Amino acid sequence: MLITCHNCETIFQIDKSKIAPKGQQVKCSVCAHVWTIFPDNEEETNTPKLNLNRNEDLYTEATTQKLQGPKQRQDILEKNKNKKSNFLVFLIWLFIICMVLVLAIFALINYRATVTAYYPKLSTFFELAGININYSSESLAIQNLQTDWKDDILRVRGDIFNNGSMRVHTLPVKITVIDPSGLLLSTHEIWPDSTTIDASEHVPFFAQITIDADEKAEIQVDFLSYKSK
Ligand SMILES: [Zn+2]
Numbered sequence: 001m002l003i004t005c006h007n008c009e010t011i012f013q014i015d016k017s018k019i020a021p022k023g024q025q026v027k028c029s030v031c032a033h034v035w036t037i038f039p040d041n042e043e044e045t046n047t048p049k050l051n052l053n054r055n056e057d058l059y060t061e062a063t064t065q066k067l068q069g070p071k072q073r074q075d076i077l078e079k080n081k082n083k084k085s086n087f088l089v090f091l092i093w094l095f096i097i098c099m100v101l102v103l104a105i106f107a108l109i110n111y112r113a114t115v116t117a118y119y120p121k122l123s124t125f126f127e128l129a130g131i132n133i134n135y136s137s138e139s140l141a142i143q144n145l146q147t148d149w150k151d152d153i154l155r156v157r158g159d160i161f162n163n164g165s166m167r168v169h170t171l172p173v174k175i176t177v178i179d180p181s182g183l184l185l186s187t188h189e190i191w192p193d194s195t196t197i198d199a200s201e202h203v204p205f206f207a208q209i210t211i212d213a214d215e216k217a218e219i220q221v222d223f224l225s226y227k228s229k
Contacts, residue, residue: 001014006033007031007033010028010030019037023036024036024037109131112131112133113133113168114168117167117169118167120195120196135168135225136168137171137223139168140161140168141160141163142161142173143158152210152212154177155208156188156209157205159202160192160203161200164199167199168197169196169197170191170192170196171223172189172190172223173189173205173207173224174221174224175207176221176222177213177217177219179213180217192205193205
């Protein structure tokens, strides 16, 4: 008689005499599914699709005689093989995508000052993630410093120059006025007009300070170190 595996639908031939009248457990040799068969629920023997081999000698194991033709069996093997290689390709892509993501996040965090100079909106992302951005004055220089002093008004103007090769954030400028004896007369902090400077570009700054000095005063202009909240 013919029995069909309930799981993978492989059809086997089985010697009816070997089935106990109260039922017999059989195990599928293809998918290892186990179920119980009874001698009376015989299936139709003339399944046209099957390439039945009537030579009984070919089938040695009574419970797992496989009757599917070599073509169908090859198809199943081929399908399983394809499934495996598809899964492997999926795993490789998953790995590549994960690596790219890790590198992107690594770059984003390590070069966050540069990244946010190009994409200011990303600052919000760092703020939300609680990651500080250290704005460095490494590639910045103060140039073309000019002062003019009339009555008690001191005007200071100059340029912030970016001598690096990447766009950077500008920094606030601190102007300190000292009299000849070293006495601190005034400190003033100003932000330049633009928040970023492209490579080899200038951004001007200007400050107007009221000071109370007699004849001479000395001014110092520095960058204030700046950290995002
Ligand atoms: Zn099966």
